[in-house]
Amino acid sequence: MSATTQTQAATPSPVLTFLKQPLVVALILIAALLLLGEALSPGFASGQQILRLLIVAALLGIVAAGQNLVILGGREGIDLSVGGVVSLSAIIGGNLMNGTDAGILPAILGCIAAGAVIGLFNGLGVTLLRIPPLVMTLGMLGVLQGLLVVIRNGIPSGRAAPGLSQFVTQPFLLGLPGIIWLWVAIGLLLAFMLGRTVFGHRIYAIGSNEQAAFMAGVPVKRTRIALFMLSGAFAAVAGMCLIGYSGSSFANVGEQYMLPSIIAVVFGGTPLSGGKGGYTGTMAGAVLLVVLQSILTTVHIDESGRQMVFGATLLILMLFYGRGRAMRA
Amino acid sequence: MTTATLPTPKPGGLKRLIERYPFLPALLIALVLLGLNGLYQPRSVSFIGITGLVKTYLALIMLAIAQTYVVYAGDIDLSVGAIVSLVNVVIVVMMEKMGGSGFSVVAALGMGLLVGLACGIVNGIVVAALRLQAIVATFATSIFFTGLALYVMPVAGTPAPATFWRTYGGRFFEIPFVFYAAVVLAIVIYVLARTRLATQLLAVGDDAQAAFQSGLPVTKIRIQGYALCGLFAALAAFCITGDTASGDPLVGGKMTLFSVAAVVLGGSALSGGFGTVVGSIVGALIIGLINSLVFFVGTPSEWQNLVQGLAILVALMAGILVGRRARA
Numbered sequence: 001m002s003a004t005t006q007t008q009a010a011t012p013s014p015v016l017t018f019l020k021q022p023l024v025v026a027l028i029l030i031a032a033l034l035l036l037g038e039a040l041s042p043g044f045a046s047g048q049q050i051l052r053l054l055i056v057a058a059l060l061g062i063v064a065a066g067q068n069l070v071i072l073g074g075r076e077g078i079d080l081s082v083g084g085v086v087s088l089s090a091i092i093g094g095n096l097m098n099g100t101d102a103g104i105l106p107a108i109l110g111c112i113a114a115g116a117v118i119g120l121f122n123g124l125g126v127t128l129l130r131i132p133p134l135v136m137t138l139g140m141l142g143v144l145q146g147l148l149v150v151i152r153n154g155i156p157s158g159r160a161a162p163g164l165s166q167f168v169t170q171p172f173l174l175g176l177p178g179i180i181w182l183w184v185a186i187g188l189l190l191a192f193m194l195g196r197t198v199f200g201h202r203i204y205a206i207g208s209n210e211q212a213a214f215m216a217g218v219p220v221k222r223t224r225i226a227l228f229m230l231s232g233a234f235a236a237v238a239g240m241c242l243i244g245y246s247g248s249s250f251a252n253v254g255e256q257y258m259l260p261s262i263i264a265v266v267f268g269g270t271p272l273s274g275g276k277g278g279y280t281g282t283m284a285g286a287v288l289l290v291v292l293q294s295i296l297t298t299v300h301i302d303e304s305g306r307q308m309v310f311g312a313t314l315l316i317l318m319l320f321y322g323r324g325r326a327m328r329a
Numbered sequence: 330m331t332t333a334t335l336p337t338p339k340p341g342g343l344k345r346l347i348e349r350y351p352f353l354p355a356l357l358i359a360l361v362l363l364g365l366n367g368l369y370q371p372r373s374v375s376f377i378g379i380t381g382l383v384k385t386y387l388a389l390i391m392l393a394i395a396q397t398y399v400v401y402a403g404d405i406d407l408s409v410g411a412i413v414s415l416v417n418v419v420i421v422v423m424m425e426k427m428g429g430s431g432f433s434v435v436a437a438l439g440m441g442l443l444v445g446l447a448c449g450i451v452n453g454i455v456v457a458a459l460r461l462q463a464i465v466a467t468f469a470t471s472i473f474f475t476g477l478a479l480y481v482m483p484v485a486g487t488p489a490p491a492t493f494w495r496t497y498g499g500r501f502f503e504i505p506f507v508f509y510a511a512v513v514l515a516i517v518i519y520v521l522a523r524t525r526l527a528t529q530l531l532a533v534g535d536d537a538q539a540a541f542q543s544g545l546p547v548t549k550i551r552i553q554g555y556a557l558c559g560l561f562a563a564l565a566a567f568c569i570t571g572d573t574a575s576g577d578p579l580v581g582g583k584m585t586l587f588s589v590a591a592v593v594l595g596g597s598a599l600s601g602g603f604g605t606v607v608g609s610i611v612g613a614l615i616i617g618l619i620n621s622l623v624f625f626v627g628t629p630s631e632w633q634n635l636v637q638g639l640a641i642l643v644a645l646m647a648g649i650l651v652g653r654r655a656r657a
Binding site: 076078080125129130131132134135136138139140141142143144145146147149150152153259262263266271272302303304305306307308309310311312314315318319325326327 | 460
């Protein structure tokens with residue numbers, strides 16, 4: 001295994017290989033965008049501003065963590081329900097906390113449990129009933145949106161506990177807010193899990209060749225169900241942090257995370273076909289996406305122009321990443 | 330109900346039937362839903378009731394058809410809703426600028442078709458020629474199209490001229506206009522299903538490599554699929570405009586995922602190579618029938634969305650399971 005990867009890496013020029021790594025591409029693009037932002041409006045790349053960007057990126061990045069795992073697991077893995085889970089978690093968390101610090105722990109546990117249960121249903125539908133993930137999670141999104149209406153009409157949307165808001169927005173350790181530390185911890189945890197644990201290797205195994213993985217004794221279904229549960233749980237954590245960031249939840253706050261979480265994964269170098277990639281790149285992808293959006297809000301153009309530039313830029317950036325293979329006879 | 334008597338007694342008859350007509354499970358679900366609708370609200374299965382249903386969901390039907398041609402080739406288009414919005418504002422602004430006469434309506438509709446076609450070709454180039462992943466690439470183009478729609482009409486509310494929506498909602502010789510539209514649509518679909526393009530799209534979706542090796546211009550075919558999708562999205566926009574009688578730069582956004590759901594409900598495989606346009610039409614009607622049934626049953630208003638969501642999820646799963654059992 002290791003011998004083949006070494007020989008493969010040795011053939012092309014090492015500099016070029018290094019520059020072609022998705023993580024490096026993303027980091028270079030982030031640096032370029034920050035410089036551009038600073039040139040367009042001085043103060044864009046100031047420490048305070050970068051910190052704010054990182055908080056927003058952490059919210060997206062945590063959603064993208066679960067999305068990334070599901071996509072890595074292959075078989076057209078994708079989770080369209082994450083946006084619904086984020087919204088649901090924000091409202092459940094807000095009500096369990098209701099503005100008191102004592103409610104933080106039950107809120108966190110309740111949200112993660114809710115997210116994991118939703119993920120469990122997704123996973124069961126995808127594995128046992130063999131519903132394509134896109135269809136299963138799309139249907140689940142519809143259910144969650146309906147559930148949100150029911151909850152919202154029945155009870156007020158709740159408030160974030162001061163402790164949680166502080167954790168998300170105020171410096172916690174070494175001048176960085178707690179959410180950034182949380183994000184770094186998730187990043188380290190996933191890097192360890194994907195690189196060093198049996199579970200991580202099983203994810204790559206089922207993602208690259210499910211049949212072979214099954215023959216080799218990998219519990220394919222259980223692994224895939226776990227991936228969807230993790231996706232729900234990560235989206236729930238993001239929803240909790242989101243309500244800490246905004247103070248209270250409002251209708252469908254999570255919808256804005258559905259497709260951007262997938263784009264962050266793609267910008268991080270994990271192709272939608274699964275089986276290769278990792279979370280470190282996705283973190284850079286999330287930062288890249290947020291920096292890009294932020295530049296567009298600082299520049300004084302209409303909403304219409306902003307959207308056109310954003311859409312076009314996304315397309316151009318996608319060209320930097322893995323394009324499909326050309327047809328060959 | 331009628332399908333139960335159709336299969337021949339020989340083994341695998343039902344299987345072969347569903348293989349030939351993949352939309353049969355969907356049709357069965359639709360008929361059951363129609364029956365239930367009639368049970369709770371007898372008037373809903375009357376001529377007026379059905380006309381109302383078709384009129385309300387004609388836009389979704391068009392959009393489901395649009396999505397089908399892309400899904401045939403194994404692609405997906407998440408920008409269809411944005412194309413609907415863009416065409417909607419373009420035709421409304423153009424009709425208004427030209428004074429709302431009959432000629433302006435025709436000119437605006439022609440323009441709308443061109444805009445839809447252009448959007449479709451852009452999607453096709455991005456996905457098939459530049460080889461970007463369809464889900465993320467068409468999401469990016471949808472942001473771009475939405476930006477364009479906001480540029481054409483920053484705020485919703487410009488009314489469409491009366492000539493347009495009176496025609497759409499009106500009757501000719503005592504028959505509602507939408508029925509003529511449905512007949513024309515049926516003919517167009519019948520003809521399209523017999524063109525080489527439909528077969529080629531299915532061939533590409535079944536096995537792109539094999540299609541390429543047998544000499545098919547795969548890239549060109551996929552672009553044509555997206556172009557066709559753009560055209561039908563423009564037709565969906567015409568229906569929406571006739572229904573709402575105004576322009577709204579965000580009107581189509583919510584329809585995208587429903588169009589995908591309708592295609593799946595209709596028995597087409599998202600992986601491509603297998604499906605029917607008729608199925609997608611039935612799928613769109615299933616969504617409409619579920620929505621009206623939930624209303625007729627008397628579900629409390631705050632529960633309606635949840636019940637609809639659950640019913641659609643169950644229908645999606647049932648359709649896939651039945652379809653697979655038949656094909657396995």
